[in-house]
Amino acid sequence: MNHLIKLIMxxxxxxxxxxxxxxxxxxxxxxVIAIGIDKNEDKSTYSFTFQIANPEVGSxxxxxxxxxxxxxxxxxxxxxxxxxxxxANSTVTKKIVLDHTKVIVASEKLAKSDxxxxxxxxxxxxxxxxxxxxxxxxxxxxxxxxxxxxPTMEQRPHKYYQYMLQRGRQTGLIPNADFHRFFQITEGxxxxxxxxxxxxxxxxAKEHSIIGGHDxxxxxxxxxxxxxxxxxxxxxxKEGKMIDIFSGQETRMSNVLDKTIQMNDLLTTYPDPIDPNxxxxxxxxxxxxxxxxxxxxxxxxxxxxxVTVPFEVELIAIPSMVDYISNKDNQQKLRATIEETTENIxxxxxxxxxxxxxxxxxxxxxxxxxxxxxxxxxxKADWNKNIYPNATxxxxxxxxxxxxxxxxxDSKINEVRD
Amino acid sequence: xxxxxxxxxxxxxxxxxxxxxxxxxDATASLFTQxxxxxxxxxxxxxxxxxxxxxxxLLHLLKKYQDKNLxxxxxxxxxxxxxxxxxxxxxxxxxxxxxxxxxxxVEQINFLYFPETPYVILSLIFFTIVYFAAKKGWExxxxxxxxxxxxxxxxxxxxxxxxxxxxxxxxxFPIFGSGDIIVLREGALKGSIFIELFLIxxxxxxxxxxxxxxxxxxxxxxxxxxxxxxxxxIYATTFDYNSIAKMSYPFHDITQYVxxxxxxxxxxxxxxxxxxxxxxxxxxxxxxxxxxxxxxxxHIEHIESLLLPVGFLGLIIGVISKNLIINEFTFYNxxxxxxxxxxxxxxxxxWLISSLKGEYRKx
Numbered sequence: 001m002n003h004l005i006k007l008i009m010x011x012x013x014x015x016x017x018x019x020x021x022x023x024x025x026x027x028x029x030x031x032v033i034a035i036g037i038d039k040n041e042d043k044s045t046y047s048f049t050f051q052i053a054n055p056e057v058g059s060x061x062x063x064x065x066x067x068x069x070x071x072x073x074x075x076x077x078x079x080x081x082x083x084x085x086x087x088a089n090s091t092v093t094k095k096i097v098l099d100h101t102k103v104i105v106a107s108e109k110l111a112k113s114d115x116x117x118x119x120x121x122x123x124x125x126x127x128x129x130x131x132x133x134x135x136x137x138x139x140x141x142x143x144x145x146x147x148x149x150x151p152t153m154e155q156r157p158h159k160y161y162q163y164m165l166q167r168g169r170q171t172g173l174i175p176n177a178d179f180h181r182f183f184q185i186t187e188g189x190x191x192x193x194x195x196x197x198x199x200x201x202x203x204x205a206k207e208h209s210i211i212g213g214h215d216x217x218x219x220x221x222x223x224x225x226x227x228x229x230x231x232x233x234x235x236x237x238k239e240g241k242m243i244d245i246f247s248g249q250e251t252r253m254s255n256v257l258d259k260t261i262q263m264n265d266l267l268t269t270y271p272d273p274i275d276p277n278x279x280x281x282x283x284x285x286x287x288x289x290x291x292x293x294x295x296x297x298x299x300x301x302x303x304x305x306x307v308t309v310p311f312e313v314e315l316i317a318i319p320s321m322v323d324y325i326s327n328k329d330n331q332q333k334l335r336a337t338i339e340e341t342t343e344n345i346x347x348x349x350x351x352x353x354x355x356x357x358x359x360x361x362x363x364x365x366x367x368x369x370x371x372x373x374x375x376x377x378x379x380k381a382d383w384n385k386n387i388y389p390n391a392t393x394x395x396x397x398x399x400x401x402x403x404x405x406x407x408x409x410d411s412k413i414n415e416v417r418d
Numbered sequence: 419x420x421x422x423x424x425x426x427x428x429x430x431x432x433x434x435x436x437x438x439x440x441x442x443x444d445a446t447a448s449l450f451t452q453x454x455x456x457x458x459x460x461x462x463x464x465x466x467x468x469x470x471x472x473x474x475x476l477l478h479l480l481k482k483y484q485d486k487n488l489x490x491x492x493x494x495x496x497x498x499x500x501x502x503x504x505x506x507x508x509x510x511x512x513x514x515x516x517x518x519x520x521x522x523x524v525e526q527i528n529f530l531y532f533p534e535t536p537y538v539i540l541s542l543i544f545f546t547i548v549y550f551a552a553k554k555g556w557e558x559x560x561x562x563x564x565x566x567x568x569x570x571x572x573x574x575x576x577x578x579x580x581x582x583x584x585x586x587x588x589x590x591f592p593i594f595g596s597g598d599i600i601v602l603r604e605g606a607l608k609g610s611i612f613i614e615l616f617l618i619x620x621x622x623x624x625x626x627x628x629x630x631x632x633x634x635x636x637x638x639x640x641x642x643x644x645x646x647x648x649x650x651x652i653y654a655t656t657f658d659y660n661s662i663a664k665m666s667y668p669f670h671d672i673t674q675y676v677x678x679x680x681x682x683x684x685x686x687x688x689x690x691x692x693x694x695x696x697x698x699x700x701x702x703x704x705x706x707x708x709x710x711x712x713x714x715x716x717h718i719e720h721i722e723s724l725l726l727p728v729g730f731l732g733l734i735i736g737v738i739s740k741n742l743i744i745n746e747f748t749f750y751n752x753x754x755x756x757x758x759x760x761x762x763x764x765x766x767x768x769w770l771i772s773s774l775k776g777e778y779r780k781x
Contacts, residue, residue, distance in 0.1 A: 022533065100683075184658040366588035366589070370592075373593070373594050374457075375659060378592050
């Protein structure tokens with residue numbers, strides 16, 4: 001009998017597990033995946049666009065009869081994100097939950113204004129928004145971007161953003177732009193932050209000679225078919241304000257030179273040194289971090305920065321059919337071209353960052369910190385106003401190894417066409 | 419020798435470890451970083467060094483007088499009246515700190531996991547659990563912590579492994595933070611974050627052998643310092659010095675940040691469970707120690723019957739301070755600073771008097 005009473009009491013204690021005030025059913029929540037922010041004409045309000053996922057779509061159980069859309073996108077005005085969610089509830093049936101937000105999309109207009117930092121700061125105060133939310137800057141209005149984005153394969157928005165950005169980061173064409181990094185760099189007040197650049201509006205195809213083949217920014221790729229949304233390049237932020245746009249190639253280079261970013265899949269092309277009509281395609285592999293060595297003179301506040309980047313390449317296509325495999329001289333030429341071209345791109349980017357931006361997108365201020373005893377001295381020396389713009393920078397790309405894929409030799413085109 | 423006692427060095431180790439190392443997960447880190455910026459991660463070492471002489475002196479005295487706990491020791495050396503005063507000061511200080519930090523813990527839970535629940539309800543639930551855990555007695559608390567510890571350590575290790583990739587070691591430079599003098603001074607003033615080391619000496623006689631206490635004490639101290647430093651180092655290298663200063667709960671920021679691959683993204687609740695269990699135990703230990711001190715000071719037999727009033731008053735302190743926020747952060751900060759002097763001072767006083775008395779006796 002005694003046991004029975006105990007058992008009943010234990011069973012009743014299970015009721016406590018439902019928790020009291022914060023109890024909310026899964027069904028009663030709307031999961032926001034993407035938040036878009038636009039600037040209104042009126043100074044103190046913004047337009048917030050919430051893209052809400054429909055959990056029913058894509059699950060095997062409900063897919064049979066359901067004809068519901070995969071997502072719902074609504075735009076409401078508001079002064080900050082949390083109050084906007086309550087306004088949005090006038091059309092959205094359920095409680096809006098931001099815990100699963102994957103991306104925050106800001107329009108270029110907002111990013112370039114002083115208000116960007118203000119609004120982002122207020123977002124970070126909410127415990128629901130996590131440090132790993134990615135920041136995207138789009139060319140058009142954020143609401144337009146989110147409404148135009150119609151992926152055909154990954155219809156469920158959370159999967160779409162997850163895969164799209166993951167793959168983009170692997171190829172290095174977009175930066176790693178999470179909230180956490182944004183605040184570390186912006187508050188550190190020394191380096192440039194790169195946000196993902198994207199658009200759904202197609203520009204006229206850019207007329208340019210293909211050097212490296214990734215010198216595009218979003219909207220410039222002459223793509224046909226598929227989803228019009230392009231993610232390539234990055235928006236450059238200085239002190240929490242957007243100042244410029246990097247192309248895919250420049251973004252890649254900043255990622256290569258930044259030791260805090262990892263990427264693993266760089267396919268790129270170099271001009272063929274023997275037959276300039278063609279390009280050589282290679283797989284660029286960087287196994288170790290770039291080595292940044294800073295010599296700093298305290299008296300003159302001058303720094304000399306020596307960067308060595310060891311890398312490997314694997315040749316994947318030689319359309320010119322020049323023999324680079326057995327011919328040592330040709331190989332030597334190709335090596336020289338690859339190193340030189342990469343160094344040129346890097347030097348151009350560094351020069352631009354020194355002269356135009358006065359700060360670096362490579363997070364190199366980390367290396368100079370060792371030279372100072374305490375933070376007041378470090379802040380006084382002022383990396384982004386004094387040290388970096390006047391620094392002597394020397395970049396050396398060292399091609400350590402070249403491999404040739406699974407084919408030993410290409411077919412001899414002359415003999416084939418004989 | 420207390421043959422009827424069950425606790426051994428292992429329990430002592432776990433008790434001290436839970437009591438101290440959970441400090442790494444509360445607002446202590448942000449308290450430290452306010453003035454010293456990125457140098458806060460090694461500050462606990464300085465704090466420890468400052469109080470270490472007094473602590474060793476106290477341990478030495480406990481060993482010399484044998485089979486006496488903290489309050490009994492003071493009474494033997496100083497006499498009845500002075501011992502009551504010192505006992506009362508120790509009690510009040512630890513009681514206040516318990517009240518404040520109790521509030522901090524409940525507020526974290528409230529803010530991060532149960533935003534809709536009123537603070538009072540949440541702290542009542544917290545208090546009820548802590549009270550019932552403490553009521554089971556010192557030995558049960560000891561065994562429970564011993565059983566729980568592996569899980570807590572495991573969850574911490576998982577967290578550390580997951581965050582490892584995002585550490586940027588260069589962020590610890592410039593190594594002296596906001597200046598070497600400031601770091602030394604602040605570190606020294608915060609000696610009182612190790613106040614628990616003094617409190618736990620009240621349990622000196624509750625182990626099978628007093629040797630067990632000393633052994634567990636030293637090991638527990640070493641390992642909890644390592645774990646605190648380890649966590650602080652992680653905070654300093656994941657967050658830059660400007661960001662860490664404005665963060666109230668860096669531990670939870672990290673648990674929110676980490677992912678377990680692409681599929682398991684929001685996993686902070688996993689770490690929250692172990693952290694929550696750890697903080698229940700920590701407060702059960704704390705409540706028991708504080709009550710033990712007051713009952714030893716006034717020779718009250720049953721510690722367990724005092725747990726309820728002492729714990730409840732502690733809860734009230736938490737609630738009151740929430741309603742009268744007069745910059746509680748600075749208040750807490752200055753209490754810690756003053757207490758450091760007291761806790762450094764009284765063991766030295768004890769030692770002086772005890773050695774003087776010894777001289778008299780010889781004559």
